[in-house]
Amino acid sequence: MKCLPVSFKELSLRNNRSNSRRTAWHTPSPFRVMVRKEIADHIRSWRLIVLMSLIVLTFAAAMYVSLSTIGTATGNLSDPDHTFLYLKLLTATDKVVPPFHVFISFLGPLLGISLGFDAVNAEQGNGTLIRIMAQPIYRDNLLLSKFVSAGMVVTVFLTSLVLLMTGGGLLFTGVRMEPQEALRILAFTAFSILYVAFWLALSILLSVRFRQGATAALTAIGIWIFLTVFYQLLIKLVVRAVLPANPEMLSPEQIIGYNNMILDLLRIAPGQLYTDATTTLLMPSVRSLGPVSMEEMAGAVPAPLPFKESLMIVWPQVSGLLAATTVCFAWSYYLFMRREIRS
Amino acid sequence: MLQINDPIIQLKGLTKCYGKKKAVDGLDLAIYKGEIFGLLGPNGAGKTTTILMMLGLTEPTAGTVHVCGYNATRTPIDVKRSVGYMPDSVGFYDNMTALENLLYIARLNGLPDYEIKKKAMETLALVGLAGDLNKKTSTFSRGMKQRLGLADVLIKDPAVIILDEPTLGIDPTGVREFLTLIKQLSRQKGITVLISSHHLHHVQQVCDRVGIFVNGKLEVEGNINTLSGSLMDGDSYTTTVTLTGPIVQPWPHMSIFSKLNAVKEVSVQDNDLVFTCTRDITPVIVRLLVENGCDITGVHKKDYGLDDIYQKYFENNTAETTTHEMSASFLQRTFFKKQPEQ
Numbered sequence: 001m002k003c004l005p006v007s008f009k010e011l012s013l014r015n016n017r018s019n020s021r022r023t024a025w026h027t028p029s030p031f032r033v034m035v036r037k038e039i040a041d042h043i044r045s046w047r048l049i050v051l052m053s054l055i056v057l058t059f060a061a062a063m064y065v066s067l068s069t070i071g072t073a074t075g076n077l078s079d080p081d082h083t084f085l086y087l088k089l090l091t092a093t094d095k096v097v098p099p100f101h102v103f104i105s106f107l108g109p110l111l112g113i114s115l116g117f118d119a120v121n122a123e124q125g126n127g128t129l130i131r132i133m134a135q136p137i138y139r140d141n142l143l144l145s146k147f148v149s150a151g152m153v154v155t156v157f158l159t160s161l162v163l164l165m166t167g168g169g170l171l172f173t174g175v176r177m178e179p180q181e182a183l184r185i186l187a188f189t190a191f192s193i194l195y196v197a198f199w200l201a202l203s204i205l206l207s208v209r210f211r212q213g214a215t216a217a218l219t220a221i222g223i224w225i226f227l228t229v230f231y232q233l234l235i236k237l238v239v240r241a242v243l244p245a246n247p248e249m250l251s252p253e254q255i256i257g258y259n260n261m262i263l264d265l266l267r268i269a270p271g272q273l274y275t276d277a278t279t280t281l282l283m284p285s286v287r288s289l290g291p292v293s294m295e296e297m298a299g300a301v302p303a304p305l306p307f308k309e310s311l312m313i314v315w316p317q318v319s320g321l322l323a324a325t326t327v328c329f330a331w332s333y334y335l336f337m338r339r340e341i342r343s
Numbered sequence: 344m345l346q347i348n349d350p351i352i353q354l355k356g357l358t359k360c361y362g363k364k365k366a367v368d369g370l371d372l373a374i375y376k377g378e379i380f381g382l383l384g385p386n387g388a389g390k391t392t393t394i395l396m397m398l399g400l401t402e403p404t405a406g407t408v409h410v411c412g413y414n415a416t417r418t419p420i421d422v423k424r425s426v427g428y429m430p431d432s433v434g435f436y437d438n439m440t441a442l443e444n445l446l447y448i449a450r451l452n453g454l455p456d457y458e459i460k461k462k463a464m465e466t467l468a469l470v471g472l473a474g475d476l477n478k479k480t481s482t483f484s485r486g487m488k489q490r491l492g493l494a495d496v497l498i499k500d501p502a503v504i505i506l507d508e509p510t511l512g513i514d515p516t517g518v519r520e521f522l523t524l525i526k527q528l529s530r531q532k533g534i535t536v537l538i539s540s541h542h543l544h545h546v547q548q549v550c551d552r553v554g555i556f557v558n559g560k561l562e563v564e565g566n567i568n569t570l571s572g573s574l575m576d577g578d579s580y581t582t583t584v585t586l587t588g589p590i591v592q593p594w595p596h597m598s599i600f601s602k603l604n605a606v607k608e609v610s611v612q613d614n615d616l617v618f619t620c621t622r623d624i625t626p627v628i629v630r631l632l633v634e635n636g637c638d639i640t641g642v643h644k645k646d647y648g649l650d651d652i653y654q655k656y657f658e659n660n661t662a663e664t665t666t667h668e669m670s671a672s673f674l675q676r677t678f679f680k681k682q683p684e685q
Contacts, residue, residue, distance in 0.1 A: 128435065
């Protein structure tokens with residue numbers, strides 16, 4: 001009889017312990033709960049399904065074209081990149097259908113904007129924002145969960161597309177993949193995600209700033225169209241007005257200087273950064289993004305660069321886009337953190 | 344940190360300005376544990392702003408808010424852990440069911456996963472939504488949303504519940520049920536409840552104490568009896584007696600009543616006699632009337648209810664709004680006048 005209470009005690013102790021373990025294991029932080037819910041919302045939304053099918057369609061078209069021209073592309077001995085089969089898969093074209101990375105440079109912003117333009121204002125409009133903010137969670141967790149969840153959706157989506165492409169190529173050609181190619185494709189994917197993330201951060205910023213979802217969406221699309229179309233026209237107009245009328249009078253150094261200046265101005269547009277970076281990453285023989293003088297060209301052997309060198313060339317682009325994303329995100333923090341939340 | 348006799352909600356010199364307008368002006372208020380406190384005021388009196396400051400959702404311009412011993416501006420997370428807040432227009436994620444909405448809030452509050460579902464079901468049953476838990480909230484009526492909002496608040500076992508206009512837009516039966524439920528919960532679990540409303544009759548049913556809040560200032564505070572008592576001090580007692588037929592003018596018995604010391608004034612309206620007195624002398628009046636052969640069908644002693652309280656304290660406010668409107672229309676007029684000149 002004496003051992004009875006002891007065994008009970010032990011039992012209850014074990015119960016307690018398992019309980020506490022369960023709490024430790026099965027109580028996710030509020031942030032994770034929010035991210036999980038946001039991802040579920042994104043996956044179920046029609047908006048994302050439509051955009052994903054659009055991107056999948058363009059991906060299929062680009063892949064179809066590149067697979068049909070892959071023979072000529074890899075057989076072209078005058079092209080220093082002809083040995084990189086998988087990079088060719090991503091870049092080879094028939095001059096009618098553009099390659100996949102060009103599609104992404106157009107559809108990426110749209111994807112980013114559509115995932116973020118109503119992140120905060122829709123919650124405010126529905127009266128759910130105040131309900132969530134009345135719970136014991138940090139205010140920044142809300143913004144961060146919006147950004148992280150959409151970022152994760154984009155990451156999974158683009159990565160699986162690229163992996164599909166690699167697997168398809170492997171099945172179709174049976175050619176082994178070079179480690180360098182894998183790295184380049186991985187870097188390309190990462191940069192594409194960063195590019196979409198920039199537009200996502202921008203649209204979240206606008207969703208904090210504007211009460212109406214439509215205003216935020218139209219402003220974001222306006223910025224996108226301005227930067228992709230009108231900005232280049234504007235730069236050309238300004239350059240024509242400001243630069244000396246006859247370039248023959250200038251020394252070669254001056255011409256290079258002006259050229260670099262124009263390129264730098266163009267690189268304010270994130271689309272330009274993306275195009276610069278992806279072409280360099282996917283075409284190993286690209287060795288400079290600016291003008292190259294004859295003397296520099298004379299000594300150069302037309303051979304592909306190692307991955308590290310290509311990465312070094314696009315590093316300014318990477319940091320530029322990263323900085324722009326951070327600025328947008330920080331700005332939305334600034335706007336949101338001390339704002340009064342009313343329904 | 345919090346002593347037993349300390350107020351659970353304490354506002355000291357709380358002020359909030361929007362530009363030049365003072366929405367809340369030097370508010371001092373203490374609410375004790377287990378109380379049901381009604382914050383009464385007309386629209387735009389600053390009730391919601393005060394509540395937002397209690398939850399740390401907006402920063403006060405001056406003054407401090409302490410809820411459950413925590414400073415709401417500095418440590419809002421601790422406050423929100425023990426305070427359940429139901430906003431006036433509560434919104435839910437329309438693509439989720441009632442249960443999913445509730446589970447989400449429960450998870451955000453860090454409730455352990457293994458008991459969360461059971462608890463959510465219990466709470467939904469408590470607020471009377473057990474049959475609708477798998478319906479999308481987009482199909483919910485206003486009253487059902489309000490109940491779900493209450494479930495949201497209750498699932499985290501709060502020490503304090505703050506309800507902002509909880510009776511807005513619900514039908515009378517719904518209001519009664521809702522308020523009874525709140526009162527029950529408060530009494531059973533010792534929860535402190537703060538109800539903000541402009542609907543006096545609803546608040547009257549449940550509140551232990553009310554504060555009348557006009558233009559950012561707490562005009563008066565106390566339970567309803569003391570409030571109406573304070574109203575009656577300066578005023579006089581009024582008794583209305585209804586007779587069977589129309590009363591002929593001049594009334595023959597007028598002199599009997601005018602002679603009484605306590606009677607200040609007697610007026611005659613159709614079937615009614617209205618006696619304004621300095622004391623409550625209703626029995627005397629009735630006896631005298633019966634002795635003089637008048638057939639009485641009804642006697643009504645005027646009570647000072649919340650309506651009168653409302654009238655008294657909100658009058659100034661309405662006067663002010665009219666002047667505001669006037670200045671606005673004046674501005675408009677000058678604006679329109681200018682236009683043709685251009």
